[in-house]
Amino acid sequence: MVKSSATDTAPGSSNETTHPTPSAPEHRGPDTMTLGESLRRNGVSRRGFLKFCAATASMMALPPSMALAIAEALEQARRPSVIWLSFQECTGCTEALTRSFSPTVENLILDTISLDYHHTLQAAAGDAAEHAREQAMHANAGSYLVVVDGSLPGPKANPGYSTIAGISNYDMLMDTVKGAAAVVAVGTCATFGGLPKADPNPSGAVAVQDLIKGKPVINVSGCPPMPMVITGVLAQYLTFGKLPELDEYNRPLAFFGQSIHDRCYRRPFYDKGLFAESFDDEGAKKGWCLYRLGCKGPMTYNACATMKWNGGTSWPVESGAPCLGCSEPNFWDAGGFYEALSVPPGKSGDTLLAAGVAGAAVGAGVGLMARGKAKSAAKSHQTVTVDELEQQL
Amino acid sequence: MTSLGEIPVRVEGETQVDFGNARPILGEVRHALARLLDSGEPTQIDLGAMPFGPGDEQRLLDWLGRGEVNASIEALGPTRIQETALRGVWLVEYLNADEQRIALHLEIDEVPRLLRAPREDLRDGLAELDARLADADGNDPTGPAAD
Numbered sequence: 001m002v003k004s005s006a007t008d009t010a011p012g013s014s015n016e017t018t019h020p021t022p023s024a025p026e027h028r029g030p031d032t033m034t035l036g037e038s039l040r041r042n043g044v045s046r047r048g049f050l051k052f053c054a055a056t057a058s059m060m061a062l063p064p065s066m067a068l069a070i071a072e073a074l075e076q077a078r079r080p081s082v083i084w085l086s087f088q089e090c091t092g093c094t095e096a097l098t099r100s101f102s103p104t105v106e107n108l109i110l111d112t113i114s115l116d117y118h119h120t121l122q123a124a125a126g127d128a129a130e131h132a133r134e135q136a137m138h139a140n141a142g143s144y145l146v147v148v149d150g151s152l153p154g155p156k157a158n159p160g161y162s163t164i165a166g167i168s169n170y171d172m173l174m175d176t177v178k179g180a181a182a183v184v185a186v187g188t189c190a191t192f193g194g195l196p197k198a199d200p201n202p203s204g205a206v207a208v209q210d211l212i213k214g215k216p217v218i219n220v221s222g223c224p225p226m227p228m229v230i231t232g233v234l235a236q237y238l239t240f241g242k243l244p245e246l247d248e249y250n251r252p253l254a255f256f257g258q259s260i261h262d263r264c265y266r267r268p269f270y271d272k273g274l275f276a277e278s279f280d281d282e283g284a285k286k287g288w289c290l291y292r293l294g295c296k297g298p299m300t301y302n303a304c305a306t307m308k309w310n311g312g313t314s315w316p317v318e319s320g321a322p323c324l325g326c327s328e329p330n331f332w333d334a335g336g337f338y339e340a341l342s343v344p345p346g347k348s349g350d351t352l353l354a355a356g357v358a359g360a361a362v363g364a365g366v367g368l369m370a371r372g373k374a375k376s377a378a379k380s381h382q383t384v385t386v387d388e389l390e391q392q393l
Numbered sequence: 394m395t396s397l398g399e400i401p402v403r404v405e406g407e408t409q410v411d412f413g414n415a416r417p418i419l420g421e422v423r424h425a426l427a428r429l430l431d432s433g434e435p436t437q438i439d440l441g442a443m444p445f446g447p448g449d450e451q452r453l454l455d456w457l458g459r460g461e462v463n464a465s466i467e468a469l470g471p472t473r474i475q476e477t478a479l480r481g482v483w484l485v486e487y488l489n490a491d492e493q494r495i496a497l498h499l500e501i502d503e504v505p506r507l508l509r510a511p512r513e514d515l516r517d518g519l520a521e522l523d524a525r526l527a528d529a530d531g532n533d534p535t536g537p538a539a540d
Contacts, residue, residue, distance in 0.1 A: 046511040048468035054507075055487050057439075058496040064437030067506075265412045265446030287410050287446065306442050311493050318447065 036075035049074075056239070059232040061254040061303065073239045080238060081140035082147055083133055083176055084118040087169040088162050088196040088205055089150030093187040094120050096224035097231070113234060116144075119164070130165050133176065141179040145237065148173065148208050151189040151196045155211070157204025173211065182216040182243055183208060186230055188326055191219035191249070198332035209250060216243050219250040221302075223326035228307050229255045249329065251301070260297035260323050263305035266290065284320060294338035296325030412446035415453035418499075422457075422482055425501035429481060435502035450497075457482065457499075466507055470495075474505050 036049065044052070053071040057064050086094070098121070115121065116136035117129065124132055136144060152169035153161045159168030167175075177183055185208040188194040196205035209217045220233055233252055236244050244252040261267065269275070269289040276283035276290055289295070297305075300323050304315040317323055322338065325331045418438065425436035440450065458478030466472040470490040476483055483505045487496040500506065510518075 045468045046514050047466060047507060050507060050511070051466075051469055051472055051487055054437075054498065055495045058441050058498075061442065064439050064498050064500075067437075263444045265414050265444045265449065267444075268413050287412070305444050312441060 034076050034078060036077075056235050059228050060236050060239075061232065061307075070239050073241075077238050077241070079114045080181075081114045081116050081136050081144040082234070083116055083136055083144055083180075084121075084147040084149070085169075085173060085176060086119045087148065087150030087152040087173070087190070088203065089187065089189050090195075091120055091149075092224040093149040093190075093230070094118075096227045113145075113238065116140075126165065130167075137176060137179050143181050144179065145182055145184060145234075146173075146177050146180040147184045147186055147234075148190045149186045151193045151205040151207055152211075153204045154206040157206075161203035170211070173208070177212055177215055180215060182218060182237070183212055184218045184220060184233060185209065186220045187225055188221045188223045188331065191221040191251075192329040194223065195332055198330075217250055218243060218246065218252060221249070221251060221256075221327040223324075223331070225327070226255070226303055226307055226309070229303055247301070251327075255303040256301040256327070258301065260300045260302060260305050260317070261295075264289075264297055264317055265305070266317060279320065290317060290320070290322040292340045293322045294336065294340055295322035296328070296331070296334075296337075296341065297323045298341060300325040300328050302327040410446070410448065411452065412449050414443065414445050415449040415456070418443065418453055419456060422479070422499065422501065426479070426481060429501050429503075435500065435506070437506075438499040438501075440497040440499060454484065457484065464505075464508060472507060474508065 040046075040049070050067065050071055053074065054064055054067040056070055056074075057066045060066075060070075062070070114136075117133040119129070122129060122132065150162075150169075152173060153159055155170055159170060162169045164172060185191045189196060189205075190208050193201075193205050193207045193210075196203055197207070209219065218233060220229055222229070229252075232255065233244065236252070236254075244254060247253050247256055249256075261270070264270075266287060266289045269287070270291055274283065274286075274288040275292045276288045277292055278284065279293065284290075291297075295317065297317065304323070305317070308315045308318070324337050325334065328334070418440070421438060425438070428434050428436065440453075443449075445453075460476030460478050460480065462474075462476040464474040466474070471488045471492065473486045473488065474483055475486075481501060481503060483500040483502065485498045485500050485505055485507065486494060487498075489495050
């Protein structure tokens with residue numbers, strides 16, 4: 001049995017005063033220390049740091065072999081200031097983040113960023129809270145990150161639908177992003193408008209990327225987004241000091257590069273044409289593909305299928321529920337959640353469903369057609385009654 | 394707080410379905426072992442990045458079996474290392490302070506990386522030992538040792 005202890009062997013830790021390491025100078029304040037120094041000051045040994053880097057590599061969807069490169073980069077990383085703005089949202093994104101089941105890694109990331117303003121998490125309120133935001137903007141001009149959850153009434157909408165401290169969401173966003181290095185839109189409301197923007201969009205809600213020009217915007221969509229993806233994006237910025245590679249919707253490719261369908265463990269059943277036809281038939285019990293029960297996996301790009309939820313316990317498809325496509329634009333208006341993608345609304349034709357039996361080759365086609373269908377559904381804004389829902393189920 | 398593992402859950406229906414997602418990992422391990430033999434290059438495989446269905450991970454671990462070495466490291470929570478029945482193929486489970494898994498890797502190497510002492514720690518250890526020896530010499534009733 002090999003044993004070591006972070007608490008009694010950590011060089012440079014706060015309880016070891018006789019022989020501080022050269023890399024942890026005593027005169028530095030917490031705001032000027034590198035991440036490596038900060039962790040060791042908190043009693044994290046080098047082995048602990050390497051473990052942190054291995055878990056961070058997993059979190060960033062990078063190969064484990066990157067752990068050493070991450071360790072080298074993080075040794076020199078500085079704590080970035082983060083201003084978190086919450087607009088028209090349900091706080092589900094913050095709940096997801098703080099209920100994350102990887103407190104070691106996520107908390108360390110949150111400890112190592114300087115979260116200077118967050119309505120829900122900060123103790124200050126009123127003028128003191130707004131003063132903290134202004135102070136962080138002034139002290140870190142040009143280098144801070146702005147994280148936004150929630151959509152906001154656009155410039156032509158009535159600003160009264162959502163204000164904070166008497167400031168309209170629009171004015172607060174535009175004022176705060178002026179000196180920001182980048183903006184991270186968290187959750188489907190911030191990235192694509194989400195529920196507030198769903199038809200008929202009474203508050204004139206728009207997404208963050210509709211308003212921000214001339215600054216990089218990273219979209220971390222999902223309702224809520226995966227906590228590991230939120231912290232993974234922050235970790236990536238913290239580690240490499242640059243923005244990740246993005247897809248056509250400005251989402252990080254590392255997490256949104258592959259469809260749920262392509263990474264789904266039930267995919268082999270799709271390829272064999274084995275589908276659950278109801279939520280309690282033999283196919284459902286045998287774990288067959290949920291495509292005909294409305295799974296939006298073919299048109300949805302997210303990391304649920306591999307990172308999973310609740311500390312890797314499970315994810316919707318593993319629990320027998322079809323993917324709702326919550327990380328895609330306008331998913332609230334994209335037709336019924338339990339309607340199979342290939343069945344056009346109001347028609348009985350199922351040409352693609354038949355093709356689906358033929359195998360994997362149609363996967364991409366299904367995704368494309370589904371996106372087209374989502375657009376048309378959004379235009380016509382289908383409504384559904386409870387009776388109709390019960391009939392479908 | 395009650396952990397998820399403590400919530401009693403009874404699974405009905407088929408529980409022994411083989412989703413076929415574990416078998417391909419063995420192929421990857423085979424390539425990694427051959428590479429380690431040929432060039433000495435180690436490999437880490439992040440099992441958390443695999444699209445496993447229920448039972449796939451256990452099926453893979455059953456195939457890999459248990460070898461004769463296990464180790465645990467206490468640093469930012471425990472890390473458990475178990476050699477599999479294939480020499481040089483290590484299962485590395487990273488846990489947080491609440492013993493919840495934060496990552497699960499297969500490492501194909503002679504010794505897992507986390508077990509090796511970092512070179513900076515060797516330097517610190519040498520300095521620490523020198524300091525302790527100096528303290529010991531200072532406290533020696535017979536006086537400092539002659540060089």
